[in-house]
Amino acid sequence: MSTLGIIVAIGAGSYLIRLSFIGILGTRTVPSWAQAPLRYVAPAVFAALVFPAVLLPEGTLEVMPRANPRLLAAVLAALTAWLTKSIGAAMVVGLAALWILQAVL
């Protein structure tokens, strides 16, 4: 299969995944058994994306700041997000903290 063919196949599959419930459900209402699980999609998925990126920088678990400054930078970013409720502030703090820690440690 050509590279372009692979990319197009992934694009088509991606679109169908995104369409899935929106297309299938159409104008029907969500069944009551599905309502609770849907509430937890966002926190579960975002955490599942963040934790490995922050805890497994090279593929192995590292929690000490010297080996893994990203963890400390992420904690500071999380605190900033919590306190300021500003996504922009959290991102600036996170990146700045990482650069400072990488320079210092």
Next chain:
Amino acid sequence: MQTSHIGTRAFIAGARAISPLLLGVIPFGLILGATASVGAVGAALGWSTSWIIFGGAAQFVTIGLLDGGAAAAVVIATALVVQSRHFLYSAALAPHFRDFGVGWRYALPYLLTDQAFAVSIVAYDDIESPLVKRWFYIGAATTLWIVWQITTLIGALLGAEVPESWSLDFAIPLVFLALLMPLLKSRPALAAALTGGIVSVVTWSAPYSLGLIIGALAGIVAGVLVERATQ
């Protein structure tokens, strides 16, 4: 006249809501474009994934696997597993998209991303009107789409000029962290996040990047169980 005015305001509100996240999306796009152009995939095909696939994580995985010479079936399967979280977003948005009209329901999912989902689902708590919901989503999602096309193109053109030492790839998890924190308003949500995060770390070495979706599903189960237990 009045309807289009309401729609325009909703569009602008959506664009505004997603704009702080662009701080993370821009470095992400630059790195993606650069990674594609210095690897086997090349700048042109690499950039085409930005509008053919339009999903940062899936694009990264696709470009990486193609660069490593993986078989077509492996590339497709892994990229689609990474995208499978969009089933969950589609399910969560479906009740809101219900009143949009069939043309919109088929067109708007193309624009769906983590960020557009995140800002829309939160905003929808306070919005009644389907018209406002629709234009809010379009404002947020289109803004991101345009910025993504531009930054990945610039990244592809700059190629090796984008410095690795800036650790710009850290911007990616930072965006998700910033999106996650405001969601932790209840014990079940916290349980969902902790479980999802820990399980995805534990299953990280699973094939086809299955760890992500396993973690996400585990997190959802945890959220539901804690919700039931605390009722």
